[in-house]
Amino acid sequence: ELKVEQNPLFLSMQEGKNYTIYCNYSTTSDRLYWYRQDPGKSLESLFVLLSNGAVKQEGRLMASLDTKARLSTLHITAAVHDLSATYFCAVDMTGGGADGLTFGKGTHLIIQP
Amino acid sequence: DSGVTQTPKHLITATGQRVTLRCSPRSGDLSVYWYQQSLDQGLQFLIQYYNGEERAKGNILERFSAQQFPDLHSELNLSSLELGDSALYFCASSVSGLQSEKLFFGSGTQLSVL
Numbered sequence: 001e002l003k004v005e006q007n008p009l010f011l012s013m014q015e016g017k018n019y020t021i022y023c024n025y026s027t028t029s030d031r032l033y034w035y036r037q038d039p040g041k042s043l044e045s046l047f048v049l050l051s052n053g054a055v056k057q058e059g060r061l062m063a064s065l066d067t068k069a070r071l072s073t074l075h076i077t078a079a080v081h082d083l084s085a086t087y088f089c090a091v092d093m094t095g096g097g098a099d100g101l102t103f104g105k106g107t108h109l110i111i112q113p
Numbered sequence: 114d115s116g117v118t119q120t121p122k123h124l125i126t127a128t129g130q131r132v133t134l135r136c137s138p139r140s141g142d143l144s145v146y147w148y149q150q151s152l153d154q155g156l157q158f159l160i161q162y163y164n165g166e167e168r169a170k171g172n173i174l175e176r177f178s179a180q181q182f183p184d185l186h187s188e189l190n191l192s193s194l195e196l197g198d199s200a201l202y203f204c205a206s207s208v209s210g211l212q213s214e215k216l217f218f219g220s221g222t223q224l225s226v227l
Contacts, residue, residue, distance in 0.1 A: 033215075042115060042203065043156075045215040088156065100146060100158025100171040101216070 002027050004091050006104035014112055016078050021107045023072040023089035032065050032072045033090045033101060043088065047074075079111045116140065117219035119204050125225045131192040134222045136204030138185055142217070144168070144210030145187040147179055150221070151200040162187055163210045194226045 003026040013019050023032070034046040047056045049065035049072060056063050060083065062075045072089055086108045090101035116139035126132055138145050147159040149172075158171035162181035173179075176194075181187045191198060201223050205216040 035218075042220045043205075043216075043218040044115075045217070048215055090156075100148075100161060100169055102158070103156035105155045 002029075002091060002102045004089060004102050004104040006087075006089055006107050008107060009105060010108050010110075012110045012112065013076075013079055015080055018078065019076050021074040021076075021087055021089075021109075023074070023104055025070050025072075025089075025091045025102075027070075028067070029070075029091045030065075030067045031092050033092075034063050034072070034074055035088045035090065035103075037086045037088065037106070039086075046087075076109075081111050081113055084109055084111045115217040115219060117204055117206050117217050119202075119219035119222050121222060122220065123223045123225075125227060126194060127227055128194055128196060130194050130226075131190065132194065132224065134189040134191070134202055134204075134224075136187045136189070136206075136219060138187070138204075138206030139217055142206035142208050143185065144207045145181055145185070146205040146207075146216060147173075147187070147189050148203040148205065148218075149200045150203060154200075156203075159189070161210065168210055191224070196226050199224055199226045 005024045032049045035043040037043045047063040052067040054065045060077045065072045086106045088106045090103045118137040120135045144163045146161045150156045159173040160179050161169040165181050179189045201221045203221045205218045207214040
């Protein structure tokens with residue numbers, strides 16, 4: 001059974017600081033996804049990482065994937081209040097064909113002015 | 114706005130009842146997914162359809178069923194409802210259901226079973 005673990009699950013930080021959210025998964029996969037969810041809202045796709053060593057950046061967020069370590073990171077640079085949300089990583093484990101994603105429990109991020 | 118439409122937004126019902134949740138995917142998307150989000154279980158994949166055919170099945174209970182119609186909208190039917198079925202049910206869609214694709218999520222249906 002595929003397990004996806006995020007840490008930390010809760011994070012309170014100040015604006016302007018840098019921080020990293022970690023996502024570990026338990027089985028071989030070279031596809032990892034990051035989503036954002038605002039309170040009471042739906043999920044918004046942030047990044048799709050499709051190979052070992054993949055790095056993607058958008059604004060103050062940068063995601064990377066190390067398939068050998070089964071680890072993805074979401075790095076926040078110079079955080080701003082608007083980035084407060086819950087961040088989920090998700091992994092799919094099958095090779096070929098389609099399957100559902102297995103999500104981590106989410107990291108609830110609060111950025112204080 | 115993701116372009117995925119879910120109705121109703123909220124649903125309150127009693128144990129033992131049956132409800133139907135509806136999802137209209139983004140224009141042009143052939144694949145529809147259903148996910149359940151609850152505090153204790155987190156986000157769990159239920160089922161996926163592609164162009165009317167079931168493509169993948171996750172942790173979907175036997176009391177639950179789904180289908181995708183020729184116009185590509187999908188319905189999730191939940192029957193013999195239990196208190197533990199209370200959750201937020203999301204529908205998502207993608208163009209072809211390939212693993213490299215982004216999923217676009219609807220705003221969800223909040224189901225409360227009393």
